[in-house]
Amino acid sequence: MRYAIFAAALVALVITGCSNDLMPGAVEAKGVVLLDGAPLEGATVIFSPVGDGRSANGRTDEAGAFSLGTIAPADGVLPGEYQVAIIKSLVDESRATEDPMAIQERTGQFPPSPPNINIVPRKFANPERSGLTASVSDEGTTELKFEIETK
Template sequence: MLVRMLLMWMLFCCLIGCSSSGPQLGTVEGSVMLDGDPLPGAVVSFRPVEGGRTAEGITDENGHFTIEFAAGAKGALLGEHEVRVTTFRERVIGDNGRVEDPGMPEKVPKKYNEESELIRTVKSGENHFDLELTSS
């Protein structure tokens, strides 16, 4: 009886694991340049045009980014995306009244974030997007 219950439990677990195929993602990486210089510390967001979860990444000191859909899941949903780039970070004041994070002003024009004109299509497999932005 115990063996049968154990076998049924294992079968149940296998069926649950096999049926939970997640969304189709394409890996996304690239770089962000602003006026020809790498843009470190910028948040790069891929928002699906047809709706769905936004995927994000943060640029390193060389302007390179890798997009993550969720913790441990690299990439973005397949299809067209509005791409937004922002450097703005709010100032954080701790409970003691001291500034814990001075924040960061926005360096990127609205046409690349709030009013983004950037559209990229994520395909199955690897995707590389270099974003050449201008401050004017």
């Protein structure tokens, strides 16, 4: 009987804990990233707090839309002021000369990785230098918009 009560209490606690997808104290924050006027897919959006706080991040979808998460994806962000970084780069496969495993087998060492091609200008990779900022209120926001120009 004692175990049944304990199990029921544990199930109730787990269900209650899963009812809210946001981190405690966090609010929903969503937005969109445009690069030269077009939605930017596959970019990482990083919110770095001004002063004390926790950073948050999200990844853009095919429409350039993102939802921020602090601990888990899309679990929200703490209200406050943020400096923002946006990063997207691709590996330049054209600079890879040979299969990395073949090089490792032949030399005993892994070759250096091919260089990345920055899709978003490098200045946007550093939240302190990007010039991008955001303010998240106690109610949260779904209207964040970052427009980046490469020219």
